[in-house]
Amino acid sequence: MTTAIIGIGNVGSRVARNLVQGGEPVVLAARNQSGADALAAELGALASSASVFDAVSQADAVLLAVWLDTGTELISQLAQGLVGKVVIDPSNPIGPDGHGGFTNTLPEGESAASILANLLPPGAHFVKAFGTLGADALGSAARRPSGRAVLFYATDDDTAAETVERLIGASGFDPVKAGGLEAAGRLELMRGDLHQNGGLGGRLLNTDEARAAL
Helix, strand or coil, rough: CCCEEEEHHHHHHHHHHHHHHHHCEEEECCCCHHHHHHHHHCCCCEEECCCCHHHHHHHCCEEECHHHHHHHHHHHHHHHHCCCEEEEECCCEEEECCCEEECCCCCCCHHHHHHHHCCCCCCCCCEEECCCHHHHHHHHCCCCCCCCCCCEEEEECCHHHHHHHHHHHHHHCCCEEEHHHHHHHHHHCCCCCCCCCCCCCCCCCCCCHHHHHH
């Protein structure tokens, strides 16, 4: 299968590297297409680059490694191109707090995942994943020799669950399902108790610890 990664910032670039190292083909797209071209060339034969629309058309899974507002725009623009695709959302609903830090941009009880999932056309398969670790840990903790760290995911869709478990494993982590879409907020900053830099206080969990945290 091929995974389109839309956005090659801190998260997108690290996921791309991890997937290629795990033998998974990726196609990269970004607002700065020259950056996607350069990263694909660096990653080698399993990586290619394309426009957003072409990347999605080539892919089985689509990772929206972009800010929440950009994700809503992309889903609107891509529309029927996402039918039959597994759509992976790693986004966190955060923005500047005006004091040099960040704050949650959504009302209590609402998640970025619920917003994006509700915008998808029928036939798309949605999963919240790849956003529960900080970008640095997403790179440095992959395939750690002391035992694999966990990436949580949340979905109500069996196809999405099967796909994301494969991709998390190929990325060098162990997948643990936190629940359905209603649990997605637990995976997001700033309120999520299952986010490394939220309720987990910077910790990386193994599978036993992750299941206990649920």
